[in-house]
Structures are given as structure tokens and as C-alpha cells.
Amino acid sequence: MLNRVFHSAYEGTVAAIESIFAHSFRSALTTLGIIIGVAAVITVVSIMEGLSQGVGNQLKDLGSDMVTIKAHTNTELEMLGVTNQLTYDDYLLIKSKVPGIKEIAAKMRAFSFGSEARFGQYSTHTQVIGTESDYQNVVNIFPLEGRFLSNTDDIKRRRVVFVGSSVLKKLNLPQHPVGEFILLGGEWFKVIGVAETRGSLFGFDQDNYIIAPFSTIRSLNGSDRTNNIDIVFRPEAGVDLTLLNERVRNLLRSKYRLTEQDQDFFEFETAERTRKQFSDITDSITYVAAGVVGISLIVGGIGIMNIMLVSVTERTKEIGIAKALGATSRIILTQFLVEASVLALFGGIVGILLGYLLAGVVFMFMPVIGSLSVPTWAIWLALGFSGTIGVVFGIAPAIKASKLDPIDALRYE
Structure with missing residues (x-):
């Protein structure tokens, strides 16, 4: 059969x-x-x-444990002309009161500069931010040439910048640009370092940026812009990131006396969330x-x-x-x-x-x-x-x- x-x-x-x-x-x-x-x-x-x-x-290059805290404004408040902000005092409070954070830094966009950088006859639109020396370790930015910002740069409000590799090409800077000066919104800044190339993410150029000392950008932005910051940090080894974020959340809600009915005016962004x-x-x-x-x-x-x-x-x-x-x-x-x-x-x-x-x-x-x-x-x-x-x-x-x-x-x- x-x-x-x-x-x-x-x-x-x-x-x-x-x-x-x-x-x-x-x-x-x-x-x-x-x-x-x-x-x-x-x-x-x-x-x-x-x-x-x-x-x-x-x-993975950014690290799965990096956290960015940003102010968040819902549509209803935006229509009323209200914009939520995180302050530098918020940053100092988190830095001093929340255990388990390994490295933390504040960053601020340079509003008064616009986004145009110049070198000789060349110009380009780029992101200009002010931050501190710890920012390097939080976001894993390392110099290909020169150095990153130091605490002294921040304390003395030096006019120095650390540039992404795309800015180097777009401004047609020399092959070894450390020591050259670029123009940002009518102000001269000295190049102290160039970052390693990171490539693109979601089609966006990750190397198109200029970083200057936080205090320098803060003073040039003016008092009306000093509150508009982001906070980035990494936890210590072995610390649960979810619990750490909850500590930060509770601290900020307590500071601003938010009730259970009040929504958070900030949000946490992580690599895992993006993924x-x-x-x-x-x-x-x-x-x-x-x-x-x-x-x-x-x-x-x-x-x-x-x-x-x-x-x-x-x-x-x-x-x-x-x-x-x-x-x-x-x-x-x-x-x-x-x-x-x-x-x-x-x-x-x-x-x-x-x-x-x-x-x-x-x-x-x-x-x-x-x-x-x-x-x-x-x-x-x-x-x-x-x-x-x-x-x-x-x-x-x-x-x-x-x-x-x-x-x-x-x-x-």
C-alpha cells in the first residue's frame, strides 16, 4: 500500500x-x-x-542608559501662548538631591546666534548649544582632534567651541582646524576641538553641531532665555533606570507642587524609548x-x-x-x-x-x-x-x- x-x-x-x-x-x-x-x-x-x-x-553608540529631560507643553497651553520650561535651578536640584546619577549636564540652545556659522567666505546653518564638560561623557562625544570643553572654559565664559565633523566640511575649515576662529552671530569663537564622525540617525546628520561653554551661551542669550534648558544624565552602574527616572519625576513635581490631576510639564527621552x-x-x-x-x-x-x-x-x-x-x-x-x-x-x-x-x-x-x-x-x-x-x-x-x-x-x- x-x-x-x-x-x-x-x-x-x-x-x-x-x-x-x-x-x-x-x-x-x-x-x-x-x-x-x-x-x-x-x-x-x-x-x-x-x-x-x-x-x-x-x-547603541549613544548608550541605552542615557536620559534627556525636556520641557513639554501640551497643545491646549500652546494655544494660550504658554510655554513650559526647565530651569537651571531644576538642573542643580536634580544634581544635588537625586542619588544614583553618575554624570549629569545641562544644555541650552544659542538663540541669540540664530543658526549660522561663518568662516571666511563660507557659511552654514547648524545647531549651536551651550553645555558643560560632563556632557562629553553623558552623550559619548569624543574628540578626533583637540579637546572637549573644560570646567575652566565654563567658569571663565571663554569664547571657545567644539565642532562636529560636518561643520568642519561645510565651512571648509583647514584639515587641522584647532586654533582657527569662526563667527557666530557677530561673535568670534576659537575652535578647540573636532568631534569624531557619528553619521546619521533617521536621516538626520548627527555631526552638524557646535558646542560652546554653557555660561558663555547663557550670558549671550540674555536673561529671558536662561530657563530654556534640557537636562541629560546617565545612571551609576547597577541603578535601575526606571526607578531613577521616577525619583527625578517626583522631585520636580514636588518642587512645582503639582497635584495628582496635574500633568507633567516635562518628559523623559531614552534610547530605548526611541528604539x-x-x-x-x-x-x-x-x-x-x-x-x-x-x-x-x-x-x-x-x-x-x-x-x-x-x-x-x-x-x-x-x-x-x-x-x-x-x-x-x-x-x-x-x-x-x-x-x-x-x-x-x-x-x-x-x-x-x-x-x-x-x-x-x-x-x-x-x-x-x-x-x-x-x-x-x-x-x-x-x-x-x-x-x-x-x-x-x-x-x-x-x-x-x-x-x-x-x-x-x-x-x-
């Missing part, structure tokens, strides 16, 4: 493959829907995987794309079923001869099922190769995305889905072919 089953499967498989090669052009057209669907899956998944890896690596937000976005895109592609695969399966039904009609006499020569209904059923499955799997394999090629082209022209990576699960899923589509949509034609009466089939013209 078992031998007959294997024999039927073998005979059906051989006949199916011979039929596919005998009608190669039609077979290729039949699988077009499957090819397009699978190629789309592989392309989208590869791009999302590359993006996730690239962003993960970049966030999760990005992961949610990429997952949503992947799910939507998978839904669209799933419809495409089903359409491809319907195409296979229609072509197979036409094939049964065209090959009616051939089926009659096969049955007259001893082919059982099981062999005929197996032949058409295998034929549909092989067609779908062929479309899946070609779709995988095409998707990999398309993804490679995207990564070639958009290196910011990351490195090309096709997850193994995506390949197996594409092949499994293709094979399943072939079997499901091949059942009806296979049953129709297996039930043909050999006498009627031989009479068919």
Missing part, C-alpha cells in the same frame, strides 16, 4: 515537471503574480530589517505591506487555478490516454497538485531572488538605511506561503482532472 502511494507521488511529480517544461512560457506567466508578491515581501522586509539594525547600532518608537513604526509598515502582498499572492493563486483549469481542458485527451494506459486517479490528482505547487514554489524562488536584487539596489542608492539583510524567517515564510497557495488553489483543477472518465476524455476534441 505504502509503495503504491510513493509510486503514485513519484509518477505524478515526474509528469508535472515534464508538463511545466513543455509549457515554459505559460508557466512563467502563471507565476507572475506570485513572483511580484514575494519580491515585494522580501524587498520591504529587507529594508525594514536594515533600518532596524542601522538605527539599533547608532542608538521602541522606531520599531513600532517599522512593524506597522511591515504589517500593512504584508497585508497588501498577501492579497497579491492570493490573486496569483487564483491565476494559477485558472490556468490549471484551462490546462485540464486542453489536456483532456492526454489525461484519457494516461488513464487508459493504467494511470490511476491518484496519480492524475498528484500530478496536477504537484504541478500547481511547483509553479507556485518556482514563483516564490524567483520572487526571493528578485526581491533581494531590488533591496540591494535600494541599499546601494540609500546607504543611510544600513546594511542589506534578508531574515531567514522571511525566506521560509515566502516559500511556505507560495507552496500553500499552490496546493490550495491547485486542488480544484486536480480533482477535476482526476475525475475525468477515460472514455469521455478520449472522445474529447
Whole structure:
């Protein structure tokens, strides 16, 4: 009994493959829907995987334990012209009262400068911030040349700057720019260091910035701007970041006497939170794309079923001869099922190769995305889905072919 089953499967498989090669052009057209669907899956998944890896690596450079506290204003207050702010006193309070913080720094944007920096005839728009020496260790910024800010720079309000590598290129500064002077809002600043290149994150240049001493920027901004700061910190080793953030939150809420009904006027930003937000976005895109592609695969399966039904009609006499020569209904059923499955799997394999090629082209022209990576699960899923589509949509034609009466089939013209 078992031998007959294997024999039927073998005979059906051989006949199916011979039929596919005998009608190669039609077979290729039949699988077009499957090819397009699978190629789309592989392309989208590869791009999302590359993006996730690239962003993960970049966030790893920042460190998963870095926290930024920013003032937050809800839409209702903004419409009333109210803007919440964190003050330098808030920073000093957190620094002195919250245990478990390893390094902490305040930073402030240079509002009075605008965002234009000049060197000779060259100019560029960039982010200018004022901060302290501990900022280097909090955000992992290290000098490629020269040095970072020191406590003395801050105490003496020195007009010195530490620049990102993009600013170096945009201002056409010399290869070794330490000691050169750049113009910021009518004020001359001496370059004391250049940062290592960090690349882009979410398409934004992480090297387009200028850092000056906090006290210098604070004095130049004017008294009306002294409250608009961010606070960045890292916890000590072994300290639970969630509990530490809660301590900071309770301290600030207590200082401003917020009730249980009052919302926080500040928010915590972490690398993990950013990673999760990005992961949610990429997952949503992947799910939507998978839904669209799933419809495409089903359409491809319907195409296979229609072509197979036409094939049964065209090959009616051939089926009659096969049955007259001893082919059982099981062999005929197996032949058409295998034929549909092989067609779908062929479309899946070609779709995988095409998707990999398309993804490679995207990564070639958009290196910011990351490195090309096709997850193994995506390949197996594409092949499994293709094979399943072939079997499901091949059942009806296979049953129709297996039930043909050999006498009627031989009479068919």
C-alpha cells in the first residue's frame, strides 16, 4: 500500500515537471503574480530589517542608559501662548538631591546666534548649544582632534567651541582646524576641538553641531532665555533606570507642587524609548505591506487555478490516454497538485531572488538605511506561503482532472 502511494507521488511529480517544461512560457506567466508578491515581501522586509539594525547600532553608540529631560507643553497651553520650561535651578536640584546619577549636564540652545556659522567666505546653518564638560561623557562625544570643553572654559565664559565633523566640511575649515576662529552671530569663537564622525540617525546628520561653554551661551542669550534648558544624565552602574527616572519625576513635581490631576510639564527621552518608537513604526509598515502582498499572492493563486483549469481542458485527451494506459486517479490528482505547487514554489524562488536584487539596489542608492539583510524567517515564510497557495488553489483543477472518465476524455476534441 505504502509503495503504491510513493509510486503514485513519484509518477505524478515526474509528469508535472515534464508538463511545466513543455509549457515554459505559460508557466512563467502563471507565476507572475506570485513572483511580484514575494519580491515585494522580501524587498520591504529587507529594508525594514536594515533600518532596524542601522538605527539599533547608532542608538547603541549613544548608550541605552542615557536620559534627556525636556520641557513639554501640551497643545491646549500652546494655544494660550504658554510655554513650559526647565530651569537651571531644576538642573542643580536634580544634581544635588537625586542619588544614583553618575554624570549629569545641562544644555541650552544659542538663540541669540540664530543658526549660522561663518568662516571666511563660507557659511552654514547648524545647531549651536551651550553645555558643560560632563556632557562629553553623558552623550559619548569624543574628540578626533583637540579637546572637549573644560570646567575652566565654563567658569571663565571663554569664547571657545567644539565642532562636529560636518561643520568642519561645510565651512571648509583647514584639515587641522584647532586654533582657527569662526563667527557666530557677530561673535568670534576659537575652535578647540573636532568631534569624531557619528553619521546619521533617521536621516538626520548627527555631526552638524557646535558646542560652546554653557555660561558663555547663557550670558549671550540674555536673561529671558536662561530657563530654556534640557537636562541629560546617565545612571551609576547597577541603578535601575526606571526607578531613577521616577525619583527625578517626583522631585520636580514636588518642587512645582503639582497635584495628582496635574500633568507633567516635562518628559523623559531614552534610547530605548526611541528604539521602541522606531520599531513600532517599522512593524506597522511591515504589517500593512504584508497585508497588501498577501492579497497579491492570493490573486496569483487564483491565476494559477485558472490556468490549471484551462490546462485540464486542453489536456483532456492526454489525461484519457494516461488513464487508459493504467494511470490511476491518484496519480492524475498528484500530478496536477504537484504541478500547481511547483509553479507556485518556482514563483516564490524567483520572487526571493528578485526581491533581494531590488533591496540591494535600494541599499546601494540609500546607504543611510544600513546594511542589506534578508531574515531567514522571511525566506521560509515566502516559500511556505507560495507552496500553500499552490496546493490550495491547485486542488480544484486536480480533482477535476482526476475525475475525468477515460472514455469521455478520449472522445474529447
